[in-house]
Amino acid sequence: xxxxxxxxxxxxxxxxxxxxxxxxxxxxxxxxxxxxxxxxxxxxxxxxxxxxxxxxxxxxxxxxxxxxxxxxxxxxxxxxxxxxxxxxxxxxxxxxxxxxxxxxxxxxxxxxxxxxxxxxxxxxxxxxxxxxxxxxxxxxxxxxxxxxxxxxxxxxxxxxxxxxxxxxxxxxxxxxxxxxxxxxxxxxxxxxxxxxxxxxxxxxxxxxxxxxxxxxxxxxxxxxxxxxxxxxxxxxxxxxxxxxxxxxxxxxxxxxxxxxxxxxxxxxxxxxxxxxxxxxxxxxxxxxxxxxxxxxxxxxxxxxxxxxxxxxxxxxxxxxxxxxxxxxxxxxxxxxxxxxxxxxxxxxxxxxxxxxxxxxxxxxxxxxxxxxxxxxxxxx
Amino acid sequence: xxxxxxxxxxxxxxxxxxxxxxxxxxxxxxxxxxxxxxxxxxxxxxxxxxxxxxxxxxxxxxxxxxxxxxxxxxxxxxxxxxxxxxxxxxxxxxxxxxxxxxxxxxxxxxxxxxxxxxxxxxxxxxxxxxxxxxxxxxxxxxxxxxxxxxxxxxxxxxxxxxxxxxxxxxxxxxxxxxxxxxxxxxxxxxxxxxxxxxxxxxxxxxxxxxxxxxxxxxxxxxxxxxxxxxxxxxxxxxxxxxxxxxxxxxxxxxxxxxxxxxxxxxxxxxxxxxxxxxxxxxxxxxxxxxxxxxxxxxxxxxxxxxxx
Numbered sequence: 207x208x209x210x211x212x213x214x215x216x217x218x219x220x221x222x223x224x225x226x227x228x229x230x231x232x233x234x235x236x237x238x239x240x241x242x243x244x245x246x247x248x249x250x251x252x253x254x255x256x257x258x259x260x261x262x263x264x265x266x267x268x269x270x271x272x273x274x275x276x277x278x279x280x281x282x283x284x285x286x287x288x289x290x291x292x293x294x295x296x297x298x299x300x301x302x303x304x305x306x307x308x309x310x311x312x313x314x315x316x317x318x319x320x321x322x323x324x325x326x327x328x329x330x331x332x333x334x335x336x337x338x339x340x341x342x343x344x345x346x347x348x349x350x351x352x353x354x355x356x357x358x359x360x361x362x363x364x365x366x367x368x369x370x371x372x373x374x375x376x377x378x379x380x381x382x383x384x385x386x387x388x389x390x391x392x393x394x395x396x397x398x399x400x401x402x403x404x405x406x407x408x409x410x411x412x413x414x415x416x417x418x419x420x421x422x423x424x425x426x427x428x429x430x431x432x433x434x435x436x437x438x439x440x441x442x443x444x445x446x447x448x449x450x451x452x453x454x455x456x457x458x459x460x461x462x463x464x465x466x467x468x469x470x471x472x473x474x475x476x477x478x479x480x481x482x483x484x485x486x487x488x489x490x491x492x493x494x495x496x497x498x499x500x501x502x503x504x505x506x507x508x509x510x511x512x513x514x515x516x517x518x519x520x521x522x523x524x525x526x527x528x529x530x531x532x533x534x535x536x537x538x539x540x541x542x543x544x545x546x547x548x549x550x551x552x553x554x555x556x557x558x559x560x561x562x563x564x565x566x567x568x569x570x571x572x573x574x575x576x577x578x579x580x581x582x583x584x585x586x
Numbered sequence: 587x588x589x590x591x592x593x594x595x596x597x598x599x600x601x602x603x604x605x606x607x608x609x610x611x612x613x614x615x616x617x618x619x620x621x622x623x624x625x626x627x628x629x630x631x632x633x634x635x636x637x638x639x640x641x642x643x644x645x646x647x648x649x650x651x652x653x654x655x656x657x658x659x660x661x662x663x664x665x666x667x668x669x670x671x672x673x674x675x676x677x678x679x680x681x682x683x684x685x686x687x688x689x690x691x692x693x694x695x696x697x698x699x700x701x702x703x704x705x706x707x708x709x710x711x712x713x714x715x716x717x718x719x720x721x722x723x724x725x726x727x728x729x730x731x732x733x734x735x736x737x738x739x740x741x742x743x744x745x746x747x748x749x750x751x752x753x754x755x756x757x758x759x760x761x762x763x764x765x766x767x768x769x770x771x772x773x774x775x776x777x778x779x780x781x782x783x784x785x786x787x788x789x790x791x792x793x794x795x796x797x798x799x800x801x802x803x804x805x806x807x808x809x810x811x812x813x814x815x816x817x818x819x820x821x822x823x824x825x826x827x828x829x830x831x832x833x834x835x836x837x838x839x840x841x842x843x844x845x846x847x848x849x850x851x852x853x854x855x856x857x858x859x860x861x862x863x864x865x866x867x868x869x870x871x872x873x874x875x876x877x878x879x880x881x882x883x884x885x886x887x888x889x890x891x892x893x894x
Contacts, residue, residue: 308683365879369630369683370820374866374873377813381863388859506687545698552692556674559684563677 230573237571242511245561249554256549262540274535275528282528283418287489289527290419291316293426294481295505296523297433298354300514301474302368304437305467306450309357311372312478313502314379315350319479320486321383322349324402324493325391327409327486335408342409342483350479351472353379358471362464368471380498387494401494411488420488422481426523429477433516446470478502504530507555526551596725597848603729604844605837606736607802611636611794612836613739615818616825617746618790620832622668623822624750625783626763626776626889627675630686632791633815634693635667639795641701644806647709653800656709660796661789667693668788672781682891690815697808704806712801735797739833746829759783763887776889791815813866820869824876826885842868 254264275285298312323342330338353375360366386402393403411421437443449456449463456463481501486493508526512518533547569575615632622629639660647656671689675682715737718730750756762769762779769776794814799806821839825831846861877883 308687310687360874363879364874365877366873367820367823367877369687370816371870371873373813373816374820374870377866378863378870381859381866384862385857385859503691507691510684510688543699543702545695545702548691548695549699552688552695555688556685556692559680559688560674560677562679562681565679 233571233573237565237568238513238515240571241561241564242513242558245557246511246554249557250550252557253550253553256553257542257546260542262542267536267540267542267546270536270539271529271532274532280418281531284531285524285528286417286419286423287527288530289523290422290426291481291485291501292505292508292523292527292530293423293430293519294477294484295501296508296512296519297429297516298350298474298478298502299506299509300512300516300519301433301437301470301477302354302358302467303509303514304443304450305446305470306453307358307361307467307471308369309354309372309471309474310369310506311354311357311374311376311379311502312475312505313498313500314372314376315353315475315478316482316485316502317376317383317497318353318379319346319350319482320490320497321386321391321402321482321493322346322479323483324405324486325386327405328391328403331406331409338409339411339487342487343480346479346483346486347476348479350482351476354475354478355468355472357475358467361471362467376502383493383497384495391493393492396492396494399494401490401492404492405487409487410491411484420484422484422488425480425484427520429480430516430519433477437516442466442469478505504551507551510555511558594852596852599725599729600848600851601841601844603725603731604848605841606729606732607840608843609836609840610733610736610739610797610802611814612818612821612839613736613743613833614794614797615791615815616821616832616836617739617743617829618664618668618787618794619818619822620787620825620827620829621746621759621790622780622784622787623890624763624827624887625759625780626766626887627672627682627780627784628686628819628890629668629671629689629784629787630683630816630819631667631671631689631693632686632787632818633811633813634690634697635664635788635791636693636795636798636815637811638667638693638697639664639792640799640810641697641704641795641806642792643796644709644799645701645704647800648704648707651710653710653712653796656800657712657793657796660792662792664792664795665785665789667792668785669781671788672777672784675784676777676781701806701808705808709800709806711804712797714801733797733801735793735801739836743829743833750829760887763889765888791818794818817865817869820873823883824869824872826883827887828885839865839868 250268254268257264257267274281276282295312295316298315299309302309323346326345327338327342330341354372357368357372357375360371361368388400391402392400413420414424437446445456445461446466448459449461449466453463482497485497490496504526508519508523511526512522529547529550533544536542536546537544566572615636619629619632642663643653643656643660646659647653650656667689671685674680674685712733712735714731714733716727716730717732718727721727750760758774758779761772762774762776766776769779795811798810803810817839821835822832825835842865845864846858849861850858
């Protein structure tokens with residue numbers, strides 16, 4: 207007879223230690239929600255303190271932030287538009303992270319993806335729009351994929367640290383973009399802001415019907431879902447998770463770690479390159495210095511906040527898109543610098559990383575400890 | 587006299603002068619990072635510390651009229667950032683590289699937040715010593731106008747090189763960096779040593795930032811640093827954690843950074859942005875050349891996560 211809780215007449219529903227299996231299941235998974243959420247709240251509370259210290263009202267700030275990010279249909283659409291590139295930029299961090307790599311140079315892939323897409327779009331002008339848009343997407347993904355794939359290849363075959371090399375490559379990519387946009391690809395008509403030739407209207411990506419948000423949001427969400435399936439449901443994802451846990455073990459098992467690392471980093475860079483292509487085809491209409499808008503860096507924070515889970519990236523990107531979108535309103539309404547949002551993001555980032563230390567420490571999240579006070583005493 | 591009279595000699599001269607001017611922040615940040623990494627931690631947040639140090643130095647110099655007080659304030663701010671990194675990394679499962687990235691964003695964000703009112707006013711600069719006084723060619727004089735911080739950095743790198751080998755403190759830092767277990771067996775607390783080493787590293791990075799805003803380029807803007815703090819981390823690996831190597835590598839990087847402006851001064855404007863990228867490309871090439879997948883780096887601290 208299974209150990210049951212007094213008063214219950216449904217023993218079949220209960221786990222080995224007398225708790226419903228669903229409760230144990232919920233407890234184990236709740237940790238991944240509760241700890242980041244608590245960290246987010248602590249980060250925002252510390253930021254309130256900071257705002258109070260500089261003599262402004264934290265309540266007014268969060269109210270303004272809500273209004274600017276999600277308070278009206280207009281601001282929601284604005285937030286969703288900003289979330290689109292963040293989804294793809296965050297994947298550029300999250301996918302390599304599953305292999306144990308910290309890639310932070312997504313900005314470079316975004317910039318080159320945008321330039322590559324713009325160059326192809328101009329070169330193919332005259333062709334049917336579906337072919338041109340597809341070619342621009344492929345060009346953007348290829349440019350970004352080569353850039354970040356190179357980071358993965360250098361990591362595996364030359365043991366070059368991927369964090370530093372990806373950031374150096376981001377600086378190089380921005381220099382390359384400036385060189386191309388001011389030189390061979392420059393539209394002579396762009397005087398004070400050097401740009402490539404503007405794309406014809408038929409090659410631009412429009413809005414989702416009924417919304418003032420471009421299709422990039424759908425592309426980004428699809429990319430997150432595809433990435434989740436890839437990591438959780440395919441053998442490549444399984445191999446990547448093993449390699450991320452222990453490279454030696456993966457090699458002993460006969461996994462081709464090299465191609466795995468290059469493939470995952472190239473796909474990650476491809477997504478970031480796609481973000482650049484979308485910025486060109488849906489927002490800017492040409493490639494110029496606005497491509498380096500910092501989405502690659504905010505994407506790092508999104509990925510860490512989502513704990514590198516592609517599905518969790520979707521709500522986190524929308525949240526941070528909203529915080530980003532409210533920056534202008536905070537600046538105007540509260541007379542605070544535009545960097546206010548950066549300070550908030552930095553604080554949340556630090557607290558989120560600090561919260562890593564709390565995983566596995568709370569009894570509530572660990573059903574194994576519920577009926578074993580001896581174990582609890584040992585870990586407390 | 588103008589540039590045409592000394593002709594192409596102006597290029598190596600401008601590169602030499604540029605190397606001395608541009609390298610100084612690299613020297614301080616890389617020496618600071620060398621101390622931190624020798625203790626077994628890596629602080630990528632020095633980029634943020636550099637920017638915050640630049641802002642603090644400029645703001646204090648504007649308000650007090652003394653660049654030296656600004657320098658001191660920047661070092662203190664850097665110390666705080668370093669101690670914060672050192673403290674937070676002692677918690678289990680907190681990743682020092684990720685915290686560095688977060689501090690990079692946080693430091694820059696705070697600097698832009700508080701630095702807004704100081705973009706307009708002019709701060710007094712740190713003094714330079716005119717070693718080129720013997721010559722009456724302006725280019726030579728300009729190239730040999732050496733800031734005192736460069737000289738301090740040069741002396742500091744020799745002192746640190748000596749101290750790592752010959753002092754008790756140097757030995758303690760190296761033991762902690764090579765093996766936490768050995769350090770504990772000696773009765774040392776690795777977390778405390780790393781906390782102090784990261785704090786000192788942050789203070790030096792703050793001084794590097796003060797040089798940026800108070801001498802060259804000599805003003806506070808939000809674009810003051812272009813990744814010097816990060817390049818310094820790569821530079822330390824290239825220098826094999828040797829302070830003298832850091833000094834030499836910083837000069838090399840400074841020279842690479844001066845290449846674009848030097849060529850521009852003699853009329854070569856083609857590929858300006860690519861020359862601007864020279865230090866990054868050089869860093870990358872050096873990293874590729876000096877890393878190896880089969881053997882660990884000579885001289886690498888055993889506890890350093892970046893080389894594991």
